[in-house]
Amino acid sequence: MSISEVQTPHTFERRPLRLGTLVRTALLYGVLSVVALLVLLPLLFALSLSLQGPTIAPTLLPDFSKLDWSSFGQVFREEPNLTRWIVNSFVVSLAVTLGQLITSSLAAYALANINFPGKIAFFFFFLGTVMIPWEATIIPNYLAVTRLGWKDSYQGLIAPFLPAALAFSCSGSTF
Amino acid sequence: MSMKPGAQERAQVGSQALPAPAAGAVVLPDAAKAAAKRKQQWKEFGRALLFMSPAIVFLIAFTYIPFLRSIWLSFFVTTPQGATARFNGINYYTRIFNLDGSGRTEYLKSIATTVYFSILVVPLGIIFALALALFATIKVKAIAVFRTIFTSSIAISVASASVIWALIYSPATKATQWLIEVLHLSSGSLLQDSRTALFAVAFMTTWTALGFNFIVTLSGLQAIPEDVYESAQIDGATSWTSFRFITLPLLTPTLLFLILINTIQSFHAFTQFNVLIGNEGPDNATDVFVFAIFTSFWKDNRYGFASAMSVVLFLILLVLTFIQFRLLDRRVHYQ
Numbered sequence: 001m002s003i004s005e006v007q008t009p010h011t012f013e014r015r016p017l018r019l020g021t022l023v024r025t026a027l028l029y030g031v032l033s034v035v036a037l038l039v040l041l042p043l044l045f046a047l048s049l050s051l052q053g054p055t056i057a058p059t060l061l062p063d064f065s066k067l068d069w070s071s072f073g074q075v076f077r078e079e080p081n082l083t084r085w086i087v088n089s090f091v092v093s094l095a096v097t098l099g100q101l102i103t104s105s106l107a108a109y110a111l112a113n114i115n116f117p118g119k120i121a122f123f124f125f126f127l128g129t130v131m132i133p134w135e136a137t138i139i140p141n142y143l144a145v146t147r148l149g150w151k152d153s154y155q156g157l158i159a160p161f162l163p164a165a166l167a168f169s170c171s172g173s174t175f
Numbered sequence: 176m177s178m179k180p181g182a183q184e185r186a187q188v189g190s191q192a193l194p195a196p197a198a199g200a201v202v203l204p205d206a207a208k209a210a211a212k213r214k215q216q217w218k219e220f221g222r223a224l225l226f227m228s229p230a231i232v233f234l235i236a237f238t239y240i241p242f243l244r245s246i247w248l249s250f251f252v253t254t255p256q257g258a259t260a261r262f263n264g265i266n267y268y269t270r271i272f273n274l275d276g277s278g279r280t281e282y283l284k285s286i287a288t289t290v291y292f293s294i295l296v297v298p299l300g301i302i303f304a305l306a307l308a309l310f311a312t313i314k315v316k317a318i319a320v321f322r323t324i325f326t327s328s329i330a331i332s333v334a335s336a337s338v339i340w341a342l343i344y345s346p347a348t349k350a351t352q353w354l355i356e357v358l359h360l361s362s363g364s365l366l367q368d369s370r371t372a373l374f375a376v377a378f379m380t381t382w383t384a385l386g387f388n389f390i391v392t393l394s395g396l397q398a399i400p401e402d403v404y405e406s407a408q409i410d411g412a413t414s415w416t417s418f419r420f421i422t423l424p425l426l427t428p429t430l431l432f433l434i435l436i437n438t439i440q441s442f443h444a445f446t447q448f449n450v451l452i453g454n455e456g457p458d459n460a461t462d463v464f465v466f467a468i469f470t471s472f473w474k475d476n477r478y479g480f481a482s483a484m485s486v487v488l489f490l491i492l493l494v495l496t497f498i499q500f501r502l503l504d505r506r507v508h509y510q
Contacts, residue, residue, distance in 0.1 A: 028315050035310050036324040042382060043327070045350065046339045058348050103230040110226035116219040122227060129238050133443060133492055135468055135485040139248065139478055140241035143257035160237045 092157050099162040242489075249483035255476045267483035281459065282467060282484070286491070288373065289464045293441035295377035296384075301433055303381055304388030305426075308396050309418075311389070322393070329386030337450035340379040344451070366451055369458035376447055376461060383447070384440065388433055395429030396422070435499055442492060445469060464488060 037044075045060070052058050053068030062068075076082055110116075111123060141160045150156030224231075249267055251259035269275040271282040307325050311318065328336070343350045346363035354365065362368040365375040399422065407417045445465040452461045468488065472481035 025315060028313050029317070032310060032313065032315070032318075032321045035307065036321055039307070039325055039385065040327065042336070042339050042343060043331075045343060045348075049342060049348065056347070060350065103233060107227040107230035110223040114219055114223040114226070116223040117216055118220070119223075122223075126230070126234070129234055131489075131493060131496075132238060132242050133485070133489055135443070135465060136245050136489045137238055137241035139257075139472055139482050139485065140244035141237060142472075143478065144241070146257070159233075162233045162237070 088154075091154060095154070095158045096161050099158070103162060245482040246486055248479050249486050251479045253478040257478050259479075263479060267480050268487070270480075271484060271487055281462070282464075284459065285462045285464045285467045288460070288462055289442055292373060292377055292444065292463055293438050295374060296380050296441045296444075297434060297437045299377065300381040300384050300388050300437055301392075301430060303385055304392045304433070305430075307385070307389045308392035311393050312396055325389050326386045328383060329390065331383070331386075333383050333446040334450060336379065336383045337447045340375075340382075340447075341451050344375055362457070367457055369456075369460035372452065372457050372461045376451055379451065380441065380444060380447055384437060388437070391433055392426070392429060395426050399425045431499075435496065438495060438499065439492060442488070442495070 048060065048062050049058050050071050051062040051067045051069065053070060107126065111119065111126075137160075145151060145156040145160065148156075150159070248257075248259065250263055250265070252261045252263045254260050266275065270277070270279075273280045273283050311322050311325055331339075342348055344364055344366050346352075351365055355363070358371065360368045360371065365371045403421055403425075404417055407421055412420070443465060444463060448456075448461055448463055448466050449469070456462060464484070465488070468481050468484045471477045471484065
């Protein structure tokens with residue numbers, strides 16, 4: 001008890017910075033930086049490769065005196081569809097997210113705030129979809145999308161994935 | 176029937192909206208009361224159904240019907256257009272499990288490869304995440320920066336990560352040349368040798384999952400109250416003993432969750448195999464089950480057979496989840 005009384009926050013703050021704590025902090029930052037570097041290594045490696053220009057013998061580190069940024073412009077020039085692909089990703093993910101938000105929040109509202117007979121059955125109806133892996137539905141979905149003529153279209157990419165995250169949001173707001 | 180406070184209020188408001196007996200009037204007989212109550216219940220049911228209908232329509236159309244159709248298709252030989260051609264009974268299932276006496280075990284082997292893959296990925300991923308999370312609890316000022324860096328792989332899709340690691344493993348970049356020399360491999364790449372290919376993909380997968388595993392573990396660590404450690408310290412606990420007897424037991428719910436999610440994900444793993452290996456791989460060493468499904472679905476157009484495999488995968492995942500819940504639930508310490 002007496003020990004904790006001596007080390008009140010007030011006296012602790014007033015203590016001058018000692019060399020020991022300084023070295024310790026520097027050491028901790030050093031360790032954290034090494035760990036962070038290890039985690040980022042694959043990304044940094046890819047970045048390093050992208051800055052070395054066309055070479056058949058890339059090295060781990062680029063030559064920092066002549067960094068070659070031309071690859072980034074080149075990729076858009078040589079692959080004119082790239083912008084279209086990026087737009088596609090945005091359209092599909094935006095539509096799927098919005099669709100999931102709307103359908104699942106409506107259903108979750110009913111489950112959370114309305115008291116109706118058969119609620120438990122509906123809850124398990126939604127939760128049961130978590131147990132079905134996408135591999136078990138992708139083949140009939142693919143065949144259905146083909147039959148509808150939706151192949152190579154936005155609706156073909158969006159519609160089958162609209163209800164995916166549903167059960168999670170339902171369970172989240174119900175319990 | 177449990178009701179939330181809000182629902183209860185609304186339900187009462189609803190019942191007041193019904194024609195209420197005037198003050199001093201004779202109390203309604205029980206039968207009439209019950210009828211009114213039933214009418215009220217049906218009204219609530221209709222309202223709830225209205226809210227749930229978009230979700231129900233989509234789930235039936237794109238999850239439940241396709242799932243039932245997968246089961247249906249798995250008993251048929253199909254045309255390349257996906258129509259059923261001939262009833263096949265359970266032949267596809269006996270073929271997968273080598274019960275037809277043909278001695279062809281490639282599908283049983285691919286299940287074994289998948290199990291081996293998840294045995295590599297799950298413990299490795301959780302150990303890395305736990306170590307990172309412990310580093311992220313170091314009390315220095317700029318710790319938020321390091322936490323952001325440790326989480327960064329969550330922002331990279333499996334496909335992009337696979338391309339990055341394809342560069343790392345590529346013999347052209349020579350980034351893993353030292354490892355090939357240390358292990359005395361004869362092939363030019365870790366991915367081309369049947370002894371290292373699966374391990375290489377597993378290591379790449381742990382890196383991809385690191386961000387998610389890290390952030391979940393860290394939130395689990397931060398949920399442990401500080402005073403537990405303080406009182407242990409007063410009792411003379413070293414940092415190892417407080418990790419062993421406080422952190423680990425109190426973290427088990429989090430770790431159980433991660434084991435479950437990671438096992439299921441490793442059974443689903445496909446993208447990295449498609450990008451890094453792209454084919455059956457060296458001596459079928461990387462032929463995981465989902466890749467076998469993909470091959471018979473996409474390359475061979477054998478929809479019936481692919482459906483049978485996906486039903487098997489569904490059953491495996493169902494059993495796995497059940498076993499893990501039963502086994503690990505007993506050892507979990509909830510505070």
